[in-house]
Amino acid sequence: MDEDGYVFLVDRIKDVVIVNGYNVYPRIVEEAIYQHPSVEEVxxxxxxxxxxxxxxxxxxxxxxxxxxxxxxxxxxxxxxxxPIEMPRQIEFRDSLPKSMIGKLSKKELIAEEKTKF
Structure with missing residues (x-):
């Protein structure tokens, strides 16, 4: 929300994570994690x-x-x-799934996590 009260979506609406009724945008969390010099992809x-x-x-x-x-x-x-945006879990991997054009893909990870629940 800007100083005039306008609200801007910063990520795809379907990528929103609802934590205790609050919207968490994965892109914001990813950008914060990318600031760490040891992180290559997230x-x-x-x-x-x-x-x-x-x-x-x-x-x-x-x-x-x-x-x-x-x-x-x-x-x-x-x-x-x-605190709402803070990852509850951080999993380190040797590689992350990517789409055919080389973009990071969340679909495989979401499907994998659903099988654990």
């Missing part, structure tokens, strides 16, 4: 959560030779994200 999705409706989960691919722990990333994000 994608953020909503996962089912019995208490909150959905929870924010980040899948992170690190740059070669640059170690990072989930706790360190949480500390890094503390002044960049609100």
């Amino acid at each position: 994608t953020v999705i909503g996962t089912p959560d019995l208490q909150r409706g959905e929870a924010v989960k980040a899948f992170v691919k690190l740059r070669s030779g640059m170690p990072l722990k989930a706790e360190e990333l949480h500390i890094f994000l503390q002044n960049k994200l609100s």
Whole structure:
């Protein structure tokens, strides 16, 4: 929302994660995580959560030779994200799924998370 009260959507409406009734836009969380120098790629999705409706989960691919722990990333994000936007889970992967044109794809990760619930 700008100073005049206009609201702007910053991500695709279907990508919105609803946490305790609040809208969390994955793009905002991804942009904050990308600020860490160890992060090469990141994608953020909503996962089912019995208490909150959905929870924010980040899948992170690190740059070669640059170690990072989930706790360190949480500390890094503390002044960049609100508590609602903060990922409840951070999963490190060697690679992230991509579409045929090379864009990061969330579909596979969403399907994978639904099978866990």
